[in-house]
Amino acid sequence: MKLFGILFSAPQIFYLFLLLYIAGIELNPGPFPCKSCAAVPETISCNIRHQHLHSVSRNFLYHCPAPSCIFSTKSFNFMNKHVSMFHSETSHIDPEATNTIGCVCESGGIPCAYSTTSFWELVQHLCTHLDSDVEVGCPILGCEYPNSFRKKSTFRVHLSQYHPNWRDEGCPKQHLRRNQENLNGGYLGPNCDEAMDTEDGGANISPDSNQNMFDDAAVIDCIAKFYLQLYGLHTLPFETIQDICNGIICMTEVIHAKMNQVLTEELEKLNIPQDQINLIRYKVMQADLLYASHHKDNSPGPYLSSDYYRREYFMKYFGFCSPKEMHLDEDDHDNHLRQEIIPITPTLLRLFQDPVICKDIDDSFLKQADPSNDIVSDYTEGLQFISENHPSKEIHIFVYQDTVNAVMNALGSAKNKHKLLTMYFTVGNLKSHRRAKVESKHLMMIMRESVFKEVKAPKSLEEVMKELKSLETEGILYKGENVSVAVVFIQGDNLGQHLIGGFIESFSTKFFCRFCEILRAHFKANPTSTSRLRTKADYTRCALRAMVMEKPIKGIKAGCEFNDLKYFHATTHLAPCLAHDLFEGVVSWDLAGIISNLIRDKWFSRKWLNKKIKAFKCVGADSPNKPAFVEKKGLKLGGHAVQNWTLLRLLPFILGDKIADVEHSSWKLYLQLKEITESFTPPSFYKSDMPYAQDVLLPAYFERRAEVLDIEKYPLNPKHHFLYAHYAFLMCLLGPLIHLWTLPYEQRHKFFKHLLRLSQNFINPEHSCAYRYLLHVTYMSSDGPTFQEECVEVSSKQMTPDLYSAKLANIVSSSFQEPGWRDCTSVCFDGLQYKKEDVLLLSENQGNILTGTVKVIAVKDNVLSFICELNEATFDSSLGIHTMPEPSGNLKCISFNELRYPVPHPIYFFRGRLSFSLKHKLLRSN
Structure with missing residues (x-):
């Protein structure tokens, strides 16, 4: 008998099966249940074909159904290839079959x-x-x-x-x-x-014995999910969706009329009685669930032909719930003063069903911050969080508020008429890279900004504060245990932070800083001057005086509602935003001034620079944020925050040989600005490095800035003060500021802008946005977990030493001794894409950077490792970039969990060498 491709004799087969039985190993374990539904296909191949029916779902992954194999991929063809390579002996075998x-x-x-x-x-x-x-x-x-x-x-x-x-x-x-x-x-x-001739009635056509793995409920579920996709993902207007529904109704009626005609004619030829013909026709028509679900009289189950019935289905089967509309004034007969609330508790309970989120929360419960540790990697290691003595088991919440204009490019009186104030939250217990994803941002309140200002913060935030206080004191059920919920930070731009914190919403007033009491006149006279930091006692005293005197006191016009929470206070928990302060503020103005100086000194023209920017090819992670053109006026850069950051980093590569004099004062100022951004943007940093940034880097930069830039054309702004006076302290107080910037939240605004642009309905935009947002969330959660941790492979093969050169073969033999490791051309792991020849940044050593060029990507049981060629890139201080040497041949195996900086770094070919420009400083080698 041939087994596993090997010919065995009868006695050998007997002993082999005896050993397998003793070991408890099945030769063909099965059947193979589907992970996405209740279907139980009989074989591996049948399971894969069945999974193909689910592939319309968002981010669907094919999972290998073979026991003990955790291979997954997004490609149906690649899954078939995997089965052919590794499970060919068992892929078409039904272990329960008895007929031979x-x-x-x-x-x-x-x-x-x-x-x-x-x-x-x-x-x-x-x-x-x-x-x-x-x-x-x-x-x-x-x-x-x-x-x-x-x-x-x-x-x-x-x-x-x-x-x-x-x-x-x-x-x-x-x-x-x-x-x-x-x-x-x-x-x-x-x-x-040639194709088969079907004139014979199909006698030669083999009947399809594939079992239908979808029952009626699953088919109706797919139809309903199609509508949910139109509502929540494509955000089509309700009228458009109903037109689509009416079209389906019309088409199915025409098709059924034709089917009835053909069925009747063919059955009559068989001399079947009319009552049986009617019964057969009825059963055939009812088997068409697309028709049945759109015709109430013929629907044995749910009915989906109107918005009302579809909404009822979404609520019953997909967990959809409508937003809560709150009326803020009983005397408002026009129903104008209202807001939409999405309760936090149901959202948290839904998130607790996600295994990836639960894993992050459980890990955060075990994490203990060490105040003596010099490395700060997250907010829990910041001085503020440590000083508050939070319990080890606690759900942390980051609140974000901002405004979004429902009308694009509105002018005049319409400019702020439909401006919406939105409030989101994020679970802080998530790992920092997951907190940075837009999927982690959840809407909790939306209302018109004009209404917020009219009814004031206490009334507008009453419902939100009520729930937050309840979660803080009573907690929420997590894995059978009651766990408290605490607001750790409020995030937002400066204007929004001043609005929530009770500060004056103007930065041209006498007191413009929410962190200290510096006077604007003192800042103008001496940009490097500082003042006493605001304290809780001072804030409370000023807020009370402002309420009594009905005018701002030291820049405070009212108290902050969130101060009633246990840990929160407006003087310490209103986080700054790097994107707004640094990249859309300091970098945008100062780099524009530096470029104008270089143009003035004949290094290049603005037209030439914009032409080079257009022709420059960004690679890797830089590709989505190619620098924008430099504006003609030259007062600021023309891009958004990350585009400005990219231009700052890649300017040496763009200018190339136009860098005429590296000792030029403007070029020196550029290098200082680049170093400052690298100091304040790392995901992990040393607390001991902050005094150097505060006492050396910043004073030197502002001193040179005063000499190089025209103070009249490029004046100092409050954001310069935030950077100089507070950023180094805030890094130690709150943790890495890059984890607290607001760009991921602003990605959520795109959904609302797109929705309102399509609907063109501004009668009640806050309700439209909240309702469609919840439909969007319902659709996204209907396809499984929010985050995927599976390792998605592309073009993998069994890892054996004979596939590699001698050096690689040695390290493969020593590092991957267990069978089952696969060598992948590329892989997607935890949302990050890796391919061979990617460059990973490992550590810093006296300015030089230890890099690892990926030579082998190894995967087994959802564990990812790399074999990297180690090289030390040297720092060119005259250009602010690092240059890679010739390949060293020094190989090392590095697991994914060992990487401090897991994102592959973009590499550029510059002056005949591979080079790169850092985004941030790296931790030093141990």
């Missing part, structure tokens, strides 16, 4: 004794006879093809064209062997390559 099918071939007059329960295995066996020049016939019962076959190619063509479902697994009753008399000598007829 035997081979009827003869060799030398001796009948073949082979039999199996798998039709696929029988075909493979018949191919071995063809290799031995033995003729075979079609083994499918009822096939009227008269000739036998001499070649595998013609045999397979016949099966594929005449019996497209020949791979049906197991041994169905209709797949019995053919009689010996049907085996005639001959050749494959000339019509083999």
Whole structure:
């Protein structure tokens, strides 16, 4: 008997099965249940074909159904390739099949004794006879093809064209062997390559024995999800969706009329009584669930032909809930003063069902910050959080507020008429890279900004504060345990932070800083001057005086509602935003001034620079944020925050040989600005480095700035003060500021802008946005977990040392001794894409950077490792970039969990060498 591609004798087979039985190992374990529904396909191949039905879902991954194999991929073809490579012996076998099918071939007059329960295995066996020049016939019962076959190619063509479902697994009753008399000598007829003639009523068509793995409820679920996708993902207007629905109703009615006509005619030819014909027609029509779900009289189940019925279905089966509308004034007869609330508690309970989120939360419960540790990697290691003595088990919340203009490019009186104030939250217990994703941002309140200002913060935030206080004192149920919920930070731009914090919403007033009490006149006279930091006692005293005197006191016009929470206070928990302060503020103004100076000194023209920017090809992570053109006026850069950051980093590569004098004062100022941004943007930093940034880097920069830039054309702004006076302290107080910037939240605004632009309905935009947002969330959560941790491979092969050069083979042999490791061309892991020859940044050593060029990507059981070629890139202080040396040949195996900076860094070819420009400073080598 042939097993696993090896020929065994009968005694060997007996002992092999005995050993497998003793070890508790099944030869063909099955059946193979679907991970996405309740279907239970019988074989691996049937399971994969069934998974293809689910592939319309967002971010769907094919999972290998073979036991102990956790391979997954987004590609149906690649999953088939994987099964062919690693599970070919068992992919078409139904372990529960009992009916056998035997081979009827003869060799030398001796009948073949082979039999199996798998039709696929029988075909493979018949191919071995063809290799031995033995003729075979079609083994499918009822096939009227008269000739036998001499070649595998013609045999397979016949099966594929005449019996497209020949791979049906197991041994169905209709797949019995053919009689010996049907085996005639001959050749494959000339019509083999033509499509089958169906005039004979389909007698030669092999019946499709594939079981329908979707029951009626699952089919209706797919139809409802289609509508949910139109509502929540494509944000089509309600009228458009109803037009689509009406079109489906019309088309199904026409199709059913034709089907009824054909059925009646054909059944009457068979002399079937009319009452039975009517019954057959009724059952056939009811089997069409697309028709039934859109015609109430014929629908045995849910009905989806109106917005009301669809919404009811979404609420019952997908967990959709409508937003809560709050009226803020009982005397408001026009119903103008209102807001939409999305309760936090149901959102948190839904998030707690996500295994990836739960894993991050559990890990955060075990994390203990060490105040003596010099490295700060997250907010929990900041001085403020440590001083507050939070319990180890606590759900942390970051609140974000901002305004979004519903009308694009509105002018005059319409400019702020429909401006919406939105409030989101993020679970702070998530790992920092997951907090940075837009999927982690959840809407909690939306209302018109004009209404917020009219009814004031206490009334506007009453419902939100009520729930936050309840969560803080009573907690929320997490894994059977009551856990408290605490607001850790409020995030936003400066204007929004002043609005929430009770500060004056103007930065041209006497007191413009929410962190200290510096006077604007003192700042103008001496930009490097500082003042006393605001304290809780001072804030409370000023807020009370402002309320009594009805005028601002030291820049404070009212108290902050969030101060009533246990840990929060407006003087310490209103986080700054790097994107607004640094990249859209300091970098935008100062780099524009530096470029203007270089243009003035004839290094290049503005036209030439914009032409080079247009032609420059960004790579890797820089590609989505190619620098914008420099504006003609030259007062500021023309891009958004990350575009400005990219231009700052890549300016040496763009200018190339136009860098005429590296000792030029403006170029020196550029290098200082670049170093400052690298100091304040790392995801991890040393607390001991902050005094150097505060006492050396910043004073030196502002001193040179005063000499280089025209103070009249490029004046200092409050954002310069935030950078100089507070950023170094805030880094130590709050943790890495890059984790607290607001850009991921602002990605959420795109959804609302797109929605309102499509609907063109501004009667009640806050309700439209909240309602469609919840439909969007319902659709996204209906497809499984929010975050995917699976390792998605592309073009993998079994890892064996003989595939590599001698050096690589040695490290492969020593590092991957266990079987099952696969070598991938590229892989997507935890949302990050890796491919061979990517460069990873490992650590810093006296200005030089240790890099690892990926040579091998190894994956096993959702564990990712790399074999990297180590090189030390040298720092060119005159250009602010790092240059990579010739390949060293020094190889090292590095697991994904060892990477401090897991994102591959963009590499550029500059002056004949591979070079790169840092985004931030790196931690030093141990």
